[in-house]
Amino acid sequence: MDALPNRLARQFSAFFGVGLVAAVVHYGTLVGLVEGAGAGPVPATLAGYVLGGIVSYLLNRRHVFASDRPHREATWRFAAVAGVGVVLTGLLMALLTGRLALPYLPAQVLTTGVVMLWSFAANRRWTFGR
Secondary structure (H helix, E strand, O other), rough: OOOOHHHHHHHHHHHHHHHHHHHHHHHHHHHHHHHHHOOOOOHHHHHHHHHHHHHHHHHHHHHHOOOOHHHHHHHHHHHHHHHHHHHHHHHHHHHHHHOOOOOOHHHHHHHHHHHHHHHHHHHHHHHHOO
8 A cells, every 4th residue: 555545544543533532522512511501402512612622633733643833823724624614513513403303413423524524634734734
């Protein structure tokens, strides 16, 4: 196998692992706010997205992309990518839980998959890329 596909596969695997950690924070916040505080699924998932995003930035910068881009550049780029992710998350969750009446957790799993692909590509190329 070529070096680039191997490196890309390892990097995506590490990104996925970081994503699992961030997802625990995200989903924990989502379920806690919906079940414990009676919040709606859309604001609860957006709050979880923000908290998971903080975890994701710190772990991705160090362990996935090994970026030496200064924080003053990387943080606003990461925030811009995350901002698009927040919009995608809100729109997809509204569509899936509202219009399509899916339960919020399966809807979140689908939403997470779409946003994960967007985030990996954008962060690899733009946020942490050389």
